[in-house]
Amino acid sequence: MTALVTFKDVHKSYGTLPVLKGVSLTVPEGRVVALIGRSGSGKSTALRCINGLETIQSGTLEVCGRKLHEANCDLRHLRMEVGIVFQSYNLFPHLTVEQNVTLAPRLTGKASQAEAHEIARKVLEQVGLAEKAKAYPEQLSGGQQQRVAIARSLAMQPRVILFDEVTSALDPELTAEVLKTIEQLAQSGMTMVLVTHEMSFARRVADEIIFMHQGVVWETGDGSMFDNPQTPELRQFVGSGL
Amino acid sequence: MSYQFDFSFLYDYWPDLLAGMRLTIGLSVLSILFGFIFGSACAIARVHGGKTLRTIVGCYVDLVRNTPLVVQAFWLFFGMASMGLKIGAFWAAIITLVINVGAYTTEIIRAGLESIPRGQKEAADCLALRRWQVILYIELPQAVERVYPALVSQFILMMLATSIMSQISVEELTGAAYGIQSMTFRGFEVYVVVAVIYLVLSWLTRTMFEVIARIAFTRRRLRTPL
Amino acid sequence: MTFAGLTPNQLLFILQGAGWTVILSLLGFVGGSVIGLPAAVGRISKNRLLRFGIAGYINLIQGIPLPIIMFLCYFGMSIAGFSVPALVAAAVAMTAYCSAYLAEIWRGALMSVPKAQWEAAECLALKPFQRLTHVILPQAVRISIAPTVGFLVQIVKNSSYAVVIGFAELTYTARLLNNSTFRPFVIFSIAALLYFAICYPLSLYSRRLERRLKRG
Numbered sequence: 001m002t003a004l005v006t007f008k009d010v011h012k013s014y015g016t017l018p019v020l021k022g023v024s025l026t027v028p029e030g031r032v033v034a035l036i037g038r039s040g041s042g043k044s045t046a047l048r049c050i051n052g053l054e055t056i057q058s059g060t061l062e063v064c065g066r067k068l069h070e071a072n073c074d075l076r077h078l079r080m081e082v083g084i085v086f087q088s089y090n091l092f093p094h095l096t097v098e099q100n101v102t103l104a105p106r107l108t109g110k111a112s113q114a115e116a117h118e119i120a121r122k123v124l125e126q127v128g129l130a131e132k133a134k135a136y137p138e139q140l141s142g143g144q145q146q147r148v149a150i151a152r153s154l155a156m157q158p159r160v161i162l163f164d165e166v167t168s169a170l171d172p173e174l175t176a177e178v179l180k181t182i183e184q185l186a187q188s189g190m191t192m193v194l195v196t197h198e199m200s201f202a203r204r205v206a207d208e209i210i211f212m213h214q215g216v217v218w219e220t221g222d223g224s225m226f227d228n229p230q231t232p233e234l235r236q237f238v239g240s241g242l
Numbered sequence: 243m244s245y246q247f248d249f250s251f252l253y254d255y256w257p258d259l260l261a262g263m264r265l266t267i268g269l270s271v272l273s274i275l276f277g278f279i280f281g282s283a284c285a286i287a288r289v290h291g292g293k294t295l296r297t298i299v300g301c302y303v304d305l306v307r308n309t310p311l312v313v314q315a316f317w318l319f320f321g322m323a324s325m326g327l328k329i330g331a332f333w334a335a336i337i338t339l340v341i342n343v344g345a346y347t348t349e350i351i352r353a354g355l356e357s358i359p360r361g362q363k364e365a366a367d368c369l370a371l372r373r374w375q376v377i378l379y380i381e382l383p384q385a386v387e388r389v390y391p392a393l394v395s396q397f398i399l400m401m402l403a404t405s406i407m408s409q410i411s412v413e414e415l416t417g418a419a420y421g422i423q424s425m426t427f428r429g430f431e432v433y434v435v436v437a438v439i440y441l442v443l444s445w446l447t448r449t450m451f452e453v454i455a456r457i458a459f460t461r462r463r464l465r466t467p468l
Numbered sequence: 469m470t471f472a473g474l475t476p477n478q479l480l481f482i483l484q485g486a487g488w489t490v491i492l493s494l495l496g497f498v499g500g501s502v503i504g505l506p507a508a509v510g511r512i513s514k515n516r517l518l519r520f521g522i523a524g525y526i527n528l529i530q531g532i533p534l535p536i537i538m539f540l541c542y543f544g545m546s547i548a549g550f551s552v553p554a555l556v557a558a559a560v561a562m563t564a565y566c567s568a569y570l571a572e573i574w575r576g577a578l579m580s581v582p583k584a585q586w587e588a589a590e591c592l593a594l595k596p597f598q599r600l601t602h603v604i605l606p607q608a609v610r611i612s613i614a615p616t617v618g619f620l621v622q623i624v625k626n627s628s629y630a631v632v633i634g635f636a637e638l639t640y641t642a643r644l645l646n647n648s649t650f651r652p653f654v655i656f657s658i659a660a661l662l663y664f665a666i667c668y669p670l671s672l673y674s675r676r677l678e679r680r681l682k683r684g
């Protein structure tokens with residue numbers, strides 16, 4: 001099984017503040033990896049490194065066969081293969097749902113106008129919003145907007161999608177509909193890295209769970225690690241009711 | 243006071259007024275169009291350009307915004323002529339107006355560009371768009387929409403400002419009025435008529451930009467009636 | 469002795485023009501304030517007729533080019549039987565122009581005083597006029613200083629439109645001088661420089677005030 005993402009002893013700091021202090025992890029193709037941990041433990045930073053939104057200071061980071069630690073890495077081509085969904089949706093407010101979804105495939109030359117249209121129909125169907133194609137983001141609920149953001153990522157036909165606490169801004173009802181969409185995606189075999197606070201969700205969907213603490217990978221395992229934490233930090237984290 | 247108002251000149255001279263009006267509209271449309279394009283380009287340079295480019299645009303904006311349009315027009319028109327460059331009054335006027343309204347547009351759109359949330363650019367980057375695509379498809383449209391009312395006010399001021407181009411012998415509405423008053427000695431009446439025409443033109447300009455907004459900013463229709 | 473090919477007399481002439489530009493601008497600002505302030509207050513009064521009347525006046529002035537207003541004042545006064553110097557016509561036109569814009573700026577400032585302040589003033593049993601002068605205006609003044617200083621730049625620049633009625637301010641003197649010397653680049657550069665020297669400090673000051681106000 002090929003690894004799509006490989007961190008080897010990755011260090012990253014913001015100015016003088018070290019955030020990643022030697023992170024090593026791999027995400028095999030077709031797998032779902034969940035990143036959990038306290039706020040500030042470096043989960044978002046690690047995720048943002050994967051598609052080059054942040055640069056690393058030392059160690060090696062390979063994503064889809066590209067070496068991100070090398071200065072001449074082509075970020076644009078990397079991002080054609082790596083999708084990301086943010087907590088704050090970041091939909092383009094001046095474009096319709098369909099335009100949001102078709103913009104990147106068209107502009108990057110991945111699809112013609114007609115093809116993009118077809119892609120949009122397909123991915124919007126996938127997230128259950130085919131009937132909202134002509135709506136504007138502000139006409140949708142938060143959960144619907146987040147699903148459009150997922151569709152927008154899918155439209156680029158990425159090899160891996162990154163999710164950064166995509167339900168934190170939503171109330172429970174809407175959270176459920178977004179999680180359901182992600183779960184369906186997981187079942188379809190999409191490679192995914194999820195930063196999430198939804199422990200039961202991580203447990204159900206993820207093939208592997210990575211507990212980050214103070215900028216390093218503290219403990220890894222599958223769903224059963226919650227029942228049997230190996231470190232006091234994870235025990236405390238699980239016990240804190242999250 | 244025994245002054246008798248006399249508007250009979252209208253009968254003889256309305257073709258002059260009509261021709262002037264046509265020139266005023268021509269000047270306005272061309273300079274607003276090119277001024278908008280030029281100002282947008284400068285605003286992008288001001289926000290995304292290198293240090294040198296940003297400084298140059300900053301100086302251009304400050305220089306234009308702190309000197310009068312008439313002086314700019316005189317400088318260009320008489321200056322060019324003195325160097326033997328005959329570009330004609332109409333094009334001298336257009337160039338001056340574009341440079342002038344371009345500077346104001348730069349400042350307005352720059353404010354719009356700077357007010358766009360960082361997440362928009364980040365999301366676009368993550369979709370593998372090129373830099374210019376992000377600017378052209380994501381940042382600029384949102385910036386223009388945000389500052390649209392300020393832009394429209396500026397464009398209306400610009401339309402009114404074309405009236406000074408009669409000073410460099412462009413026979414637009416004000417120039418035509420001057421010609422008529424010097425032949426009829428009915429200065430007050432002529433300028434009353436012209437003032438009314440300008441009021442109508444202001445109203446038309448505003449209405450036209452509202453129509454453009456309705457077409458361009460579709461989502462606005464969903465919320466606020468313009 | 470010459471400077472940029474101009475004799476001292478010619479330079480003095482152009483400086484004199486700059487002086488008249490300043491005077492005309494001040495006249496416009498003072499006149500505009502005298503009319504603009506009550507207009508701003510009237511614009512938010514409870515009296516509909518007053519509100520609409522003032523709005524109509526403002527729209528009228530803002531919809532007509534300033535050169536045309538200059539001409540109207542110039543010819544209007546002469547047919548009214550006053551033989552006035554161009555300065556008076558220009559000052560009246562500038563007053564009309566400034567009053568409309570200042571009224572709008574100050575109305576904005578008045579309206580940006582929080583509603584709670586208006587209500588508080590009402591609860592203190594102050595008379596309407598006292599409410600305005602003791603509670604609202606002091607706060608509105610703070611908000612309005614930056615845009616007002618910014619508008620001074622517009623006033624100075626737009627006073628150049630008096631050139632159309634032959635008032636000898638900076639632009640007109642520069643033009644006269646150009647007619648006799650045929651050195652347009654030099655002369656209009658000097659004129660532009662003088663305008664810039666007046667306007668730019670005001671622009672900077674306005675920008676600084678604005679930033680200070682934003683910081684709170």
Ligand SMILES: Nc1ncnc2c1ncn2[C@@H]1O[C@H](COP(=O)(O)OP(=O)(O)O)[C@@H](O)[C@H]1O
Pocket residue numbers: 014017019037038039040041042043044045046
């Ligand atoms: N752009 C940034 N500049 C400076 N510090 C940052 C930046 N982004 C994150 N940090 C800091 O890095 C640390 C890790 O942040 P983050 O990766 O967002 O953690 P998590 O997602 O696990 O909550 C935090 O202490 C945070 O304050």
Ligand SMILES: [Mg+2]
Pocket residue numbers: 043044045165
């Ligand atoms: Mg985070």
